[in-house]
Amino acid sequence: MARTLSVCPFCGCGCNFYIITKGERVVGVEPSPGNPVNRGMLCAKGWNSYEFIHSPDRLTMPLVRKGGELTETAWDEALDIVSGRLNDIKKEHGPDSLAFLASAKVTNEENYIFMKMARAAFGTNNVDHCARL
Amino acid sequence: MAGLAAAFGSGAMTNSIAEVEEAELFFITGTNTTAQHPLIGTRIINAKERGAKIILADPRKIQLADYADIHLRHNIGTDVALLNGIMNIIIEEDIYDREYVEERTENFDQLKAVVSRYTPRVVEQITGVRASDLEEAARAYATTKKAMLLYAMGITQHATGTDNVKTCANLAMLTGHVGRPSTGVNPLRGQNNVQGACDMGGLPNVFSGYQQVANEEVRKKFERAWGVENLDGKVGLTITKMMAAAQKGDLKALYIMGENPMLSDPDSSHIELALSNLDFLVVQDIFMSETARLADVVLPATSFAEKSGTYTNTERKVQIAHKAIDPPGSARDDWEIICEVSERSGYPMNYNSTRDILKEINELTPSYAGITYERLVKGYGLQWPCLTDEHPGTPYLHKDKFTKGLGSFLPCDFKPVSEVPDEEYDFLLTTGRVYYHFHTGTMTRRISILDREAPEPLVEINPDDARRLGIQNNDVVELISRRGSIKAKAEVTDRVPKRVVFSTFHFHEAPVNLLTNPVFDPISGIPEYKGCAVRVRRCA
Numbered sequence: 001m002a003r004t005l006s007v008c009p010f011c012g013c014g015c016n017f018y019i020i021t022k023g024e025r026v027v028g029v030e031p032s033p034g035n036p037v038n039r040g041m042l043c044a045k046g047w048n049s050y051e052f053i054h055s056p057d058r059l060t061m062p063l064v065r066k067g068g069e070l071t072e073t074a075w076d077e078a079l080d081i082v083s084g085r086l087n088d089i090k091k092e093h094g095p096d097s098l099a100f101l102a103s104a105k106v107t108n109e110e111n112y113i114f115m116k117m118a119r120a121a122f123g124t125n126n127v128d129h130c131a132r133l
Numbered sequence: 134m135a136g137l138a139a140a141f142g143s144g145a146m147t148n149s150i151a152e153v154e155e156a157e158l159f160f161i162t163g164t165n166t167t168a169q170h171p172l173i174g175t176r177i178i179n180a181k182e183r184g185a186k187i188i189l190a191d192p193r194k195i196q197l198a199d200y201a202d203i204h205l206r207h208n209i210g211t212d213v214a215l216l217n218g219i220m221n222i223i224i225e226e227d228i229y230d231r232e233y234v235e236e237r238t239e240n241f242d243q244l245k246a247v248v249s250r251y252t253p254r255v256v257e258q259i260t261g262v263r264a265s266d267l268e269e270a271a272r273a274y275a276t277t278k279k280a281m282l283l284y285a286m287g288i289t290q291h292a293t294g295t296d297n298v299k300t301c302a303n304l305a306m307l308t309g310h311v312g313r314p315s316t317g318v319n320p321l322r323g324q325n326n327v328q329g330a331c332d333m334g335g336l337p338n339v340f341s342g343y344q345q346v347a348n349e350e351v352r353k354k355f356e357r358a359w360g361v362e363n364l365d366g367k368v369g370l371t372i373t374k375m376m377a378a379a380q381k382g383d384l385k386a387l388y389i390m391g392e393n394p395m396l397s398d399p400d401s402s403h404i405e406l407a408l409s410n411l412d413f414l415v416v417q418d419i420f421m422s423e424t425a426r427l428a429d430v431v432l433p434a435t436s437f438a439e440k441s442g443t444y445t446n447t448e449r450k451v452q453i454a455h456k457a458i459d460p461p462g463s464a465r466d467d468w469e470i471i472c473e474v475s476e477r478s479g480y481p482m483n484y485n486s487t488r489d490i491l492k493e494i495n496e497l498t499p500s501y502a503g504i505t506y507e508r509l510v511k512g513y514g515l516q517w518p519c520l521t522d523e524h525p526g527t528p529y530l531h532k533d534k535f536t537k538g539l540g541s542f543l544p545c546d547f548k549p550v551s552e553v554p555d556e557e558y559d560f561l562l563t564t565g566r567v568y569y570h571f572h573t574g575t576m577t578r579r580i581s582i583l584d585r586e587a588p589e590p591l592v593e594i595n596p597d598d599a600r601r602l603g604i605q606n607n608d609v610v611e612l613i614s615r616r617g618s619i620k621a622k623a624e625v626t627d628r629v630p631k632r633v634v635f636s637t638f639h640f641h642e643a644p645v646n647l648l649t650n651p652v653f654d655p656i657s658g659i660p661e662y663k664g665c666a667v668r669v670r671r672c673a
């Protein structure tokens with residue numbers, strides 16, 4: 001069994017817990033006793049926060065719409081399609097025909113380079129997130 | 134956000150979660166705290182047991198109502214009138230903080246002129262709150278030293294959301310309740326990293342740390358650091374404007390990371406039209422969400438347990454999380470996917486880890502300059518602004534002066550909800566969350582115990598209305614608005630006032646956002662979820 005310190009993904013309190021793993025399986029969480037946000041406590045959402053991780057519904061392969069259907073596709077091809085289409089559209093309609101929605105669920109680092117990509121790689125300030133909602 | 138930034142110079146929670154324990158009074162409005170932020174809710178209840186007072190301003194009888202000393206059940210969408218009424222009393226009775234107002238704020242005369250019109254009698258007519266209750270609340274808030282104001286989406290999710298927030302800020306400044314521990318104006322962020330997404334520049338007008346794209350010096354700094362020329366100085370589109378532009382055909386491509394606007398947006402049939410009208414839609418997520426189903430390309434990303442990086446909680450505290458397991462199948466971290474797309478688009482980024490990225494954030498973002506990897510792994514997180522390696526972080530903002538210098542009173546007049554009930558659509562629908570679910574439920578609905586506790590959507594309706602319409606507990610009812618209809622089971626409860634129905638937006642079986650009204654706050658772009666007119670019908 002291993003313990004890895006993490007932050008609960010379910011609300012803005014940001015409680016800290018250890019993810020308890022057996023091999024590649026998460027088997028539970030254990031609140032951080034010392035962290036001043038939660039001091040050894042979690043709410044029901046936090047205690048159960050790990051269950052979805054091993055859901056059979058998780059996406060495991062890139063999907064590309066082919067003949068109307070989303071079809072499993074290798075990473076290389078999927079990524080080439082994404083960058084190819086975005087660049088074609090930018091060339092034809094200008095950078096502001098593209099837009100990017102950042103996420104209130106991923107890390108700061110990921111949000112930072114996402115907005116950097118929108119602004120530096122594609123040249124648009126059309127960046128927002130859904131958390132206004 | 135926008136309202137608070139205009140008043141104080143920063144849109145974030147002014148104080149800290151730990152300070153809740155020391156507060157002597159809470160003014161709580163538009164947050165069902167025990168459901169949405171359980172561990173803050175628990176602290177409030179503990180503080181109450183220790184003798185703190187609770188003033189709750191909420192049309193619904195939420196769990197905190199059981200603990201409230203004063204519960205102001207104002208009519209939906211009348212927050213500005215309610216708060217102006219409280220300020221009217223505080224000024225009339227001369228119990229405002231004169232010294233604070235003179236030394237630290239501006240525009241007091243304008244505030245005074247506006248709120249003078251909101252006498253207790255006028256306010257009673259608009260809000261339905263008795264003058265005596267209003268007076269009691271006003272006196273308690275103004276005369277208690279450690280009075281903390283907390284709000285959440287119940288305040289912001291109105292077409293007048295920015296006005297609501299400004300009015301909260303006015304009230305706190307008038308009484309000198311900003312810039313000391315256990316006081317302040319505290320927006321509680323819903324999702325775990327809303328604060329971080331904003332801090333990192335996931336907004337159309339700013340780079341990381343709220344550095345304006347319109348400012349040429351700022352742009353020059355980022356151009357040098359990023360090795361590009363001509364960063365755009367024009368503010369981009371907000372999400373709601375993106376959807377409108379997509380529907381018109383001006384926006385051609387959208388790249389969505391980890392979000393499900395099909396369920397979280399108001400008027401979701403309109404969103405579906407907008408998204409379907411795009412030439413190209415990319416969705417990067419961990420599940421096949423309603424939005425991902427519409428995509429041209431879906432990229433499988435990792436969950437929190439499979440990656441390392443930092444998150445910023447609602448009290449501006451940056452904390453680090455570490456990778457515990459490998460991702461399923463060939464799913465990849467969001468940051469790796471972004472680097473790949475960027476490189477293939479002719480702009481290589483060259484990061485080896487999120488730690489490298491954090492280093493760049495430290496270098497380019499003054500408020501995050503001292504929030505380094507080395508410090509985060511040693512302690513329990515750091516609250517921004519944290520300006521240098523030695524800076525201890527900032528538990529509460531605006532200590533001796535506001536971030537912008539003087540705090541600005543920005544008085545607002547009351548405007549009624551944009552869709553007032555009429556004969557045909559005679560109920561107001563308001564939406565919100567239940568304790569067991571998180572936003573659109575893509576993660577929480579897959580956790581069996583959470584789904585067991587709150588397995589299906591309910592529509593709350595007042596016993597008087599239910600009797601009139603022949604509705605009993607668990608009857609299936611239909612809610613019909615000018616935009617669509619949904620069916621769900623009824624829960625007959627006096628939690629909701631008369632002529633109001635309440636439902637949640639976690640459930641794809643009954644997507645309440647098919648009904649809601651896509652009118653937006655003109656400044657923040659936040660849609661009005663908290664009031665639209667509907668008709669209620671019992672299904673046979």
Ligand code: SF4
Nearest residue numbers: 008010011015043046
């Ligand atoms: S454990 Fe509960 S209160 Fe803590 S962050 Fe998670 S959801 Fe929020």
